[in-house]
Amino acid sequence: MNVLDSVILPMHREGRKFVAIFALITIIATWLWQPLFWPGLALTVWCYYFFRDPKRVVPQNPNAIISPADGVVSLIQDVVPPKEMGLGDEALTRVSVFMSVFNCHVNRACIDGVVRNVTYHHGKFLNASLDKASEHNERNSITVERADGVKVGITQIAGLVARRIVCFVKDGSSLSAGDRFGLIRFGSRLDIYLPKGAALQVSLGQTTIAGETILADLGDGADAQVGISK
Template structure:
């Protein structure tokens, strides 16, 4: 293996959305170095962090019909029953909701949790509370998706956080997507909620770490799963 190939394998690629931010940080770092070596080193650290924030590593998605994979890197911060956002027009009754919280050190490229058609995309402006708070699902800026699958519709909502001020969408309504494919990105700390149809078997627990496109969140194929007996604590 060549040195270049080894570097490419070790260092994950950066998503193109990050290029302007990295360039700005790099230029500012050079300018600051002309003034102060100490502050220049701090600025260099910030530039490196910016590049790491926008990293977009390859993922290996489990291939089996009926699996739901995590749409985001982070921690399973909450599992509860909740009514989906009204703009999605998904359900008037509570559905099983799994929330994945991303801190500023996680990969922020989001991936489709299921294979299916993007039946709806609904953006809603809002405020910027800490994304880990339960009311962030209602009050924060968000972008919601409905993925139509053979097992029913699945809701997926990108939620901006206290620091995140920009939600980026890569897809359009009507597109067909495979589980694990990139559909969006949230800049600088945020959360993604997944709303699952009745009868879905849950495969994760609160506090568990999740990897976008790889961690199995739920299973449609095993009907009569944990959600039918789930109770909000």
């Protein structure tokens, strides 16, 4: 990879219209008052950077549960998952990854599997770093099931700035670990519900990279404890 490849990153198609809008506003603002060119250019570049979609090297570990988001691990808690996710009534470890407006916002699949549930909820736009955002904020829940019955739940949560959750998959869609399944525009959070028996591989405050960072490892001993539908 040369220097240009590390600076000029591919942009997701969802961002094209927004970059075009920012560029048009910059042109109009510059026509009205020339000093506005530089702030407008900076915002346009930021918008392009926000929708960047870099290539990722997915770990070749069949027992790995990979982070679906770039960001920081903001919460690790044992909670009962939402009923619509079909993950049972017992508490599971939930890892929350908070994405700032400077993180890449393309979301990627945690495991190989089939999408079993996609459920959208309207809600508030509280600070996504708060614990109650999981319950009160606008969100989209997805459950992915491996061939052996192991299930991982993922919830895309809107935040103070984020006002649009985008999901590219539906019930029955097949995914491979690292595949793009959605994004959230302008700052947000993802909750990942880990199967019982999964060994946590991250800690609070750790930075994660979507499609690369391993959140948890199922291992050989975990298989007998996960994938039970209730």
